[in-house]
Amino acid sequence: MIECKNLSKVFNQFTAVDDLSFVANKGEVLGFLGPNGAGKSTTMKMITGFLQPTSGEIKVCGIDLFSDPIAVKNKIGYLPEGAPSYDEMKVCDFLIFIAQMRGIPKEMIATKVDEVIERINLNKVYYQRIETLSKGYKRRVGLAQAIIHNPEVLVMDEPTDGLDPNQKHDVRELITSMAKEKTIIISTHILEEVHAVCDRAIIIANGKIVADNTPAELENMSKYHNAVTFDATIDFSLLEEIKAMGCVRDVEYDAKRKKTTVFPAQSIYIFDEISGFLKKHKISVTRLSMEAGRLDEVFRNVTLDDVKEVA
Amino acid sequence: MSAKMAIIKRELQGYFSTPIAYVFIVIFLMLSGVFAFYLGGLYERGQADLSPFFNFHPWLYLFLVPAVSMRMWSEERRSGNIELLMTLPVKQSDLVLGKFLSAWIFVAIALFLTFPIWISINYLGEPDNGLIFASYLGSLLLAGAFLAIGSCISVASKNQVIAFILTAVICFLFLLAGLPMVLDFFNAWLPQFLVDTIASMSFLTHYISINKGVLDLGDMLYFLMVISVWLYATSLVLDMKKAD
DSSP states (O other), X not given: OEEEEEEEEEETTEEEEEEEEEEEOTTOEEEEEOOTTSSHHXXXXXXXXXXXXXXXXXXXXXXXTTTOHHHHHHHEEEEOTTOOOOTTSBHHHHHHHHHHHTXXXXXXXXXXXXXXXXXXXXXXXXXXXXXXXXXXXXXXXXXXXXXXXXXXXXXXXXXXXXXXXXXXXXXXXXXXXXXXXXXXXXXXXXXXXHHHHOSEEEEEETTEEEEEEOHHHHHHTSTTXXXXXXXXXXXXXXXXXXXXXXXXXXXXXXXXXXXXXXXXXXXXOOHHHHHHHHHHXXXXXXXXXXXXXXXXXXXXXXXXXHHHHXX | OOHHXXXXXXXXXXXXXXXXXXXXXXXXXXXXXXXXXXXXXXXXXXXXXXXXHHHTHHHHHHHHHHHHHTHHHHHHHHXXXXXXXXXXXXXXXXXXXXXXXXXXXXXXXXXHTTHHHHHHHHHHSOOOHHHHHXXXXXXXXXXXXXXXXXXXXXXXXXOHHHHHHHHHHXXXXXXXXXXXXXXXXXXXXXXXXXXXXXXXXXXXXXXXXXXXXXXXXXXHHHHHHHHHXXXXXXXXXXXXXXXX
């Protein structure tokens, strides 16, 4: 469990993190979302004890970070941004080094390293120097060092950044498989990832929390939530008729792709009404679907709000 | 294995897995030999001692030690590894000390490899081996002081070239603090007791006094103190600079 209370970080008058408070519970994957420079990484660096907050409190598994940093660092596995490691070392030597630094007893080190190699699938590159590895493997080495001591808390800064779709899938699967018995925080600016792995998402903009919801709740905030889309050749007069329906707020028509999107009033469920209407007028539809909502639109809305206000 | 030992071992492997270690050792051995025999006239003097050999060590260290120390921290900061190191459950003092000790051990290995010159002089005559031992100790302490300065500069700069040059300049000032070229600069505007203090900080004065065989506790303590102060400074600068 991670508790942050009124966390702030100021770098020479620039406020990177501004009065952040949140709790991440065991068994939860918490996603930090936000534009670049929003303060995601800075927050993670403070939780892992790399940076000293300007003010505020951090507790990890009930231990106060400032009164016992070593105990807290023992509980955390951390994958820094870009997954740094010692290029000139071999994968096995690097993992053994981390295990020694983490104070794993000598007789356990070989077992722990083997376990983690197996789990992250690093067998093939066991004796390779890290500088010769591909980006995907380097990232996996970073992940391996973060979980070698089976930490209760896992903090990962953009774990899938720069990976190809297969590698992304692997990393996400790994995160999901560990989610039950750990507290996990990941940061990302890839919105699909929120759906794929997170139970909860905190959107940060300019150092402040602007949204703290489950991914489904975030989608509910979208104007596309419960919107109905269909592909069909349709007269403008009929579109006007749809627009005039009580349950409809607005209609958008993409003439090029013959795609119509109907937005409901107050995000209510209008799928039956629209499909009934299309049937009644005998319009042949090639596709008819309801949207859950678009995260990217919500993301843009909540993170650009401040900018709009100023402008 | 304690964390400090793990760092020392990793750092030493780091030195030897790059050409730095071999370049350093070869150049150090060649130059120390060349200086001792050609400039110092070790053989022609006809005296069974190694002072021509040890006299040139400060000048060798002046440009070789910064080459070892420059990447100690700046490389970690550049590569982002510093974030990894400092989020491990290890005390900061262990990191600073571990890195310094591994560099010191490395220089000690290079120094140890000069033993053929000691065998030669014992073959040629009957030198005072106690004195030679003291001189080796003095040389090692001087290298340690340079390395501690280098450690602090390396943590302050991400750029290795800047770290190298600054370390060499600061070591040079400390080395020559007792000579007129440095003291004259301060004489004009500092009270006498401060000028004396600066003069007493000269590495060269302390080094020469150890080399003469006067194994004074004060001289050795002086170097150990210099090392502690600069390592403490390293720790402070690390706190300030690690984030940027």
